[in-house]
Amino acid sequence: MKNNIRVQRAIKNITQAELADLIQVSRQTINTIESGKYVPSTVLALKMARVFDKPVEEIFELEGGD
Amino acid sequence: MKNSLLIPSKYKVIGWIIFLGFCILGFFCLTKEFRIPGFQIYSLKNINENSPITFADYNLTNEFAILGITIGLLMIVFSKERIDDEYIAVLRLKSLQWAVLVSYVILLAINFCFYGLSFLMILVYNIWTIPIVFLAKFNYSLQRLRKERFSDEK
Numbered sequence: 001m002k003n004n005i006r007v008q009r010a011i012k013n014i015t016q017a018e019l020a021d022l023i024q025v026s027r028q029t030i031n032t033i034e035s036g037k038y039v040p041s042t043v044l045a046l047k048m049a050r051v052f053d054k055p056v057e058e059i060f061e062l063e064g065g066d
Numbered sequence: 067m068k069n070s071l072l073i074p075s076k077y078k079v080i081g082w083i084i085f086l087g088f089c090i091l092g093f094f095c096l097t098k099e100f101r102i103p104g105f106q107i108y109s110l111k112n113i114n115e116n117s118p119i120t121f122a123d124y125n126l127t128n129e130f131a132i133l134g135i136t137i138g139l140l141m142i143v144f145s146k147e148r149i150d151d152e153y154i155a156v157l158r159l160k161s162l163q164w165a166v167l168v169s170y171v172i173l174l175a176i177n178f179c180f181y182g183l184s185f186l187m188i189l190v191y192n193i194w195t196i197p198i199v200f201l202a203k204f205n206y207s208l209q210r211l212r213k214e215r216f217s218d219e220k
Contacts, residue, residue: 025151028211032153041152 002061005034008052023047072146081141088134091127101125132193139197147208157207165200172199 009019016034020027023044032038040048049056094100106125147154172195176188 025153026149028214029151029153031214032211038153038156044152 001036001039001066002063003033003036003059004061005030005048005059008048008054008059012052019048019051022051071144072150073141073144075146075148075150077141078145081138081145083138084134085138085142088131088138092131092135095128095131101127102130105130135194139194139201143197143200153211154208157211158204161200161204161207164203165196168199168203169195 005019009016014022016030017027020030025044029038029040033040033044045056045060049059052059091100102125105127169192173192176185176192180188
């Protein structure tokens with residue numbers, strides 16, 4: 001699964017740590033999600049979508065093999 | 067996602083204190099034949115010669131040490147991290163799978179390396195293989211996670 005959290009963060013102008021605080025996870029977790037090492041739960045994906053004020057599909061995207 | 071089996075993170079410190087304390091007790095019990103005086107089951111045979119139950123006097127110090135070490139380890143294993151999110155939960159599960167696998171590998175290796183009474187002795191220590199391997203693997207994963215470099219530009 002692909003994501004464009006880094007881009008969304010840049011648009012919103014927030015750091016990983018700030019995003020982590022907003023959705024109550026650790027900064028490391030945000031880092032692993034951004035780098036594609038970890039696929040977040042639906043709850044976390046929806047929380048991120050709420051922070052960025054975008055639908056989930058605009059942040060996360062299926063890729064070949066999923 | 068709530069994991070109701072986990073206890074608050076402050077129990078990790080208490081768990082370590084209990085674990086180390088009882089390790090010392092176990093060590094002295096094993097090497098110096100240390101026994102807590104009076105902490106034992108008394109033989110009923112001494113009280114009544116005709117009693118059908120005949121077990122010998124038995125000191126419970128080593129049982130007590132095993133109990134303490136096990137409870138201490140379980141407390142450490144089941145306590146939450148300070149920041150406990152879903153990625154930590156994934157790491158915890160992965161470490162547990164890894165620990166179960168490794169503990170069986172160790173068990174099979176022991177199976178072919180030790181025979182007779184020493185095999186049984188090592189099986190006794192083997193009751194702590196899963197929690198110990200789990201703690202080593204889980205803490206290693208956490209350490210690696212903390213050291214990871216952040217690509218954090220605004």
